[in-house]
Amino acid sequence: MCKNKIISEWFELYGDDIYNYVVYRVGSMDVDDIVQEVFMKALQKYETFRKESNPKTWLISIARNKAIDEMRKRGTKWRKNMMPFHQKCEIPDHQTPEKVLQMNEEHRELYQAIQSLKTNYREVILLRGIEGFSIKDTASILGWSESKVRSTYYRACKAIKNQLRGHMDE
Amino acid sequence: MNEDLHKKIQSLPKAHLSHKQRTSIKRNIEQNTLYDSCEQQQSWFAQRVIHVTGIAAILTLVFLSFMIGVNVNRSGDIIPFDKFKMENIENLQLVHDGEETVIKEQKVIIDLLTIISDHDLFFIELTEREHQKLLTKVMEDHAEKIHIILYQNKGQGNIQQYAFMISKNGEVVLETIHNGFSRKGYKAVGKHKNLYKRIVDF
Numbered sequence: 330m331c332k333n334k335i336i337s338e339w340f341e342l343y344g345d346d347i348y349n350y351v352v353y354r355v356g357s358m359d360v361d362d363i364v365q366e367v368f369m370k371a372l373q374k375y376e377t378f379r380k381e382s383n384p385k386t387w388l389i390s391i392a393r394n395k396a397i398d399e400m401r402k403r404g405t406k407w408r409k410n411m412m413p414f415h416q417k418c419e420i421p422d423h424q425t426p427e428k429v430l431q432m433n434e435e436h437r438e439l440y441q442a443i444q445s446l447k448t449n450y451r452e453v454i455l456l457r458g459i460e461g462f463s464i465k466d467t468a469s470i471l472g473w474s475e476s477k478v479r480s481t482y483y484r485a486c487k488a489i490k491n492q493l494r495g496h497m498d499e
Numbered sequence: 500m501n502e503d504l505h506k507k508i509q510s511l512p513k514a515h516l517s518h519k520q521r522t523s524i525k526r527n528i529e530q531n532t533l534y535d536s537c538e539q540q541q542s543w544f545a546q547r548v549i550h551v552t553g554i555a556a557i558l559t560l561v562f563l564s565f566m567i568g569v570n571v572n573r574s575g576d577i578i579p580f581d582k583f584k585m586e587n588i589e590n591l592q593l594v595h596d597g598e599e600t601v602i603k604e605q606k607v608i609i610d611l612l613t614i615i616s617d618h619d620l621f622f623i624e625l626t627e628r629e630h631q632k633l634l635t636k637v638m639e640d641h642a643e644k645i646h647i648i649l650y651q652n653k654g655q656g657n658i659q660q661y662a663f664m665i666s667k668n669g670e671v672v673l674e675t676i677h678n679g680f681s682r683k684g685y686k687a688v689g690k691h692k693n694l695y696k697r698i699v700d701f
């Protein structure tokens with residue numbers, strides 16, 4: 330099978346996962362461009378892909394690098410790029426976290442708590458929690474040890490709980 | 500409690516591509532193959548151009564070097580060091596009496612060899628690396644004909660750092676002609692005293 334066919338299939342299979350990851354990672358601006366760039370990059374670098382690993386893990390790694398580049402390009406911190414939930418905006422017909430979370434107060438608070446975390450915590454929550462990667466895959470994407478993923482995820486959850494408790498106290 | 504939070508995090512809504520976005524991206528990915536192969540063709544072409552240009556440049560250099568070598572012998576104005584003979588000096592002296600003739604050395608170690616013929620004074624200007632060999636030979640073969648050898652210490656660069664070796668009737672004397680030949684100048688040429696000694700001992 331030729332590589333463009335394979336990448337096209339991967340896009341069918343994992344396009345939404347990549348899209349979701351990028352939305353949570355960089356906000357809702359130009360997400361489809363970034364997703365496209367991710368698959369273009371995969372097409373370009375297909376020969377370097379080690380077949381024994383999961384394509385989704387590989388694609389998420391590319392997406393993560395693209396997201397980092399994008400944030401650098403924008404020159405602002407991740408949090409600043411996230412579109413606030415209360416902001417009225419024209420949202421296309423597809424689901425974005427902003428649109429969905431507007432409907433659910435609990436989700437909105439949780440989302441905000443995640444955004445306020447430090448980078449390491451956010452990364453691990455996004456991959457392990459939201460994207461549902463295994464500890465092994467999360468470790469592979471982030472280049473960490475599995476025990477680091479476990480402990481960071483634990484601490485990130487603790488930090489989120491503190492955030493949510495703070496909100497409730499207010 | 501972490502388990503509950505984990506479930507809550509997992510239940511966060513998922514964003515997904517619209518049909519329009521999906522179609523557009525998919526089409527671009529598939530079209531990119533064409534661009535990709537086009538890029539590959541371009542880079543292949545660019546590589547070939549670079550190779551051909553490189554080879555052409557090398558061939559040109561070889562050709563030019565060869566032509567210079569040929570011209571040297573043919574014109575008589577530029578003579579490779581290994582073919583440098585005392586006859587050349589004499590010939591040049593005869594032919595170009597009162598004029599300035601430049602003999603350019605082809606070897607890397609001698610970048611410039613200038614012969615100036617001026618009446619009965621015979622100046623040889625040399626770069627420093629091969630001076631000993633050449634000067635010694637000149638002195639051995641033609642001491643009686645040579646009145647002045649001007650040795651320029653290239654690294655120093657001004658007239659005060661020139662040494663002049665004067666030969667009169669076969670007797671070699673190390674002298675300074677220029678009034679401004681200073682102590683500094685002596686120092687500059689001091690490192691070549693073995694050469695002078697050899698000439699003086701001759």
